Amino acid sequence: MSEFIRIENLTYQYPEASEPALTDVTAEIGRGEFVLLLGNSGSGKSTFLRALNGLVPRFYGGTIRGEVELEGRSLSGLSQQEIVSRLGFLNQDPERQLLLATVERELVFGMENLGNPLAEMKSRLAEISQLFGLGPILQEKIVTLSGGQKQRVALASVLAPFPQGLLLDEPTSQLDPIHAEEVLHALRRLNEDWGLTVVLSEHRVERCFHVADRILLFEAGRLVYNGSRDGFVQRAQEEKKEWQAFLPPVARYALGQGWGEQVVEGGRNSVVARVEGGSVATVARVEDGSASAVQGTTTVADGKSHRQKIPLTVKDARAILRAGGKQWSGVDETGKTGSAVKKESITSGNIVVTKAGATGEKSVTHRLVTKQSGADQEGPSEAHPNRIQPNQAPPNQAQRNQTQSNHPNHNHATPSPTGQTFWSKLTSLFTKNKPDHTSQPNQPILTITKAQAGYDPHQPIIRDLTYTLHQHDRIALFGENGAGKSTLAKLLAGVITPTTGTLMWNNEPIRPDFWQQAWRRIGYLSQNPNDYFLHDTVEAEILFTLTRLDVPKEQQEIELVSLLDTFGLLAYRYRHPHDLSGGERQRLALAIVLAGKPDVLLLDEPTRGLDLAQKENLCRLLHTLPMKAVLMITHDVEFAATYANRVTVLFQGQVVADGEPDEVFGQSFAYMPQVHKVFR
């Protein structure tokens, strides 16, 4: 593989920054490689991408040391034209990258800038529009396109000048899963068919991890891993447990389940189920002492050493599961490894993978249940404590700290111990003005009956919808774009009024004057935290709301500090809101909303653009908040699976599925977490 880009000892610092954004990064990217950049937000991935095409430092200024070479020539010696004709660049927001009015104009824009002759532009336009299926919309105005179409046009227009490499900065973070998959699929195809070098920074690894040839992991501006995918999985498995956060959900699950390496209860024998390409696994018996020595590889019967395989895709996982299941029972029969290994035998956490629900049952859901509760006894309405969410923290202690913080036993009535401190802190504030009139757990709070709503009365977006938010509901609201999710949320928040139908609050019909003060009862968090920033300091934003609540001056300070502390923003008290990072901004927006002490919280795609650590943070935060009910519009199935206790699917303005997460996830293929798919 010939070398395409070489980065040598690259250190870069933004102007006015105190720390370098990149420190001593050395890497090589081969022609035709599919490189996946991993790392949390602010770890330097974006800066690294921008260093490859000269945006850093040409665009941002600052100080740079080291060398970036493109095709063996130093970037600083190349002209803009020479760089950008070889390297395309796509960032997150299609809205701001599409510059011109029509699709056709957009597609040729890059070629015009590079001075391609007319005939060539025409032939390439034809090629690109065929490749991306843009023919029918070539004359369309950009404004009329959907978000997914926009990103597809953006990608196509970057590729129209036929670059040899493509740099992508979280290209799917603004898209729903279907369109995200489309974009990633296109990338994969371009990489395979065109030999296009792809350097991709992405949080949604489940659809691209397994195609990556090389993984670069950034931590605080340093490149801490540079190597193959399998090597990364192995390291994550063995020594760098915190890296597991960057693996696809199915791999994280498998690791948590101890797949590939099963320690028998007795502790003396390690039983390893090994799968190669989905073939039947062999089981080896390893002596106690040698088990740790050969971590990652096992000695199999024929004496050869093999690396264990962790599934990276649903398909792999299914194959392993099937093969593994067969093998385990086989083991049991032959008694090679002793009676300790049973079909249900599992690692220390006694989690059993079972196919729950017989074929005739109403809900054919594949559930993961604890052994103690009995594998087959529960129905859909069963209480939650017994259910283990698929993304649930694996039993081993190291992983529990860094996987999703949601606990299955997180009962509605009693918040988790970690939440207790926040809870007590906040409830003291929240209950001061409003005594908690909790009577029964499932009391309806906000009900909407036979509602019809939308901007155009002739084409209502919400059609004849009846929906209730109960106390303790943590709802994940799914649905394709245009299904009416946002309209429903706005309806519940009182932004729009239904043309027909009624709304009830605590079983009492809502009168028009309810909405005047509704913001004290119903909090709404939009997709863009920037919408909430009206002042010059973090402090002023919160105080603004507190003042409007008529909180006395002396009380304000206490509440302000408490809120900021809960949201981890106390250090930024006097900062400008726009100086905060993406995750911090969102927390601030949430803090602003919650300063109004609402009973109900509506969130519009709160995980959009967040990395895994930030999502966990958000999840933890949401769990600690004293909200009676939460409704969250989301596309993020994995997040919903860890957070929600009720899932609703909207389709064309109507509820088509509503129930407990397992029930809905089990039925809907479109909204199914990766791990659920394995057990389908």
Place this chain on the structure above:
Amino acid sequence: MTNVETRWQKVHPGVVLALILTHVITAFLWDSPVLLVGQLVFLAVWLQIEGCLRRVLPFLGMGLVFMGMFFLVGPLFSSNGVTFLWKGPLVPVIGRLDLTLEEVVYAALSNLRLLVMLFGTMAYQWFVDHDRFLFQFARIAPRFVITSVMAIRLFPFLAGELQRITEVARTRGIYPSANPTFKERIAYGQFLLKPLLLSSLEGSWMTAESLYARGFGSGRRSFYRSVEMLDHEKLVLFVIVGIFGLTMFGWGLDFGRFATYPQLIWYDWVGDLMFLAVLAAVWSIPLMWLGRRNTD
């Protein structure tokens, strides 16, 4: 207003523009009310056929306020004409405040001309493919063209952002009361504008990155045209030049002559009518030609 699509936008913008310009320029040429009214009617019919006339009306309202005002003030302050309708006091600097028949007629003609211009710009608004028109100048002024086109593209996007910000503000209890005072309205406006400014300026960085990454300003540009000016469009352009020539010729023969000052003289209104009939016929030629070709 911008999202109206008409079949004329599919015609080469140069041709449509030539057509509209012919009307606007010739409107300045003559003073005969017959011809001005004739032009107005012609443009109105054109707009009506394309279903756009009703869209003109809201804007007409605003224009009429101004026109009414000028209609009064202009004659009042000018001192031309001999047929006095009203004589007012002497005012320093301006002279005598008065109204003469000539002045009133002159003001009426000016307003007619204004209407022709207004209808012309409306036709420009709806019948010209602005994007394509702007790109005709990309060769001469690429920076300006790209900047304008980007702004045009951003406008609906930012209007949508503003809508969302308004809704978010509402969920926070920030909205104008039923009868807001001027001060309340301004304060409310600030709550909408600030987030809009912050977000949009932040977004402009991504736009700028995209401009760089797609090579804007990196060297000599080439220019893409999906469709050249078609043969029949070239012919029509030729015809339009011919019409302009014919008009000038008729004007040279004193058709459309009308004097307001010092005294109203309508030289030959029958001749003007005949001239208008001829013109109306030739004006329709390009419309029929292009109209038929582009709806096939």
Place this chain on the structure above:
Amino acid sequence: MSLSLGLLIGIASLFALVLIWFEKSKTDEKKLAVIATLGAVAAVARIPFGFLPNVQPTTFLVMLSGYVFGVRVGFLVGAIAAVLSNMYFGQGPWTLWQMLSWGLAGAFGGGLGKVMERKGEDTVLRPLLATTAKKWTFVLFCALWGYLFGWIMNLWYIVSQGKYANWGTFFGAYVSSFSFDTAHAVGNFVFASLFAVSFARIFARYHRKLVTTRESVVQAAALSSVEKPREIAGVKEERAL
């Protein structure tokens, strides 16, 4: 005809000059993006205030753009805002004149910024409109431009009067537009006095980023204080395939 014709030619050549100035300049992508964005924002900002005739924040925003970003940006933001806002509020013969009026307002704002804010080493770091005197000077000029805007706009009426336009016509036009211009001026005054300082701060944040990036890129030297390159523990170089 000569007066009108003269005006038309004058305006056309002014636009041509600005255009050439803009095309030949080394205006970079960041500035282009800012111009387009601010032009669109200034136009969109008219929407929430559409209820009052002639009271809109566009003039103020255009002038502030000029004040912070300079003469050229000011003019272009104004001209673009005119075209765009008329797409919403109605295109007409007045569009050209609005382009001119707002363009000049923006350019004037730019001039004002040049005069009032000392351009030097530390300019980009100092807050703009920091003193009361500066603020109120800016506010007063904004109000004044409410009238100037109207006066320039009146020119299109004078042009349409053709050959009989005289000083009386001028005067008549200015008297009749007085109430509108006053509303505009009052609006500008209110917007500027309330928002100028905080909006200037928002603009300045981005202007600072624009300017700092134009400073030459420092290679290595300044980074010597940063720790020396060292082996990153645990980095395993492993070529794929």
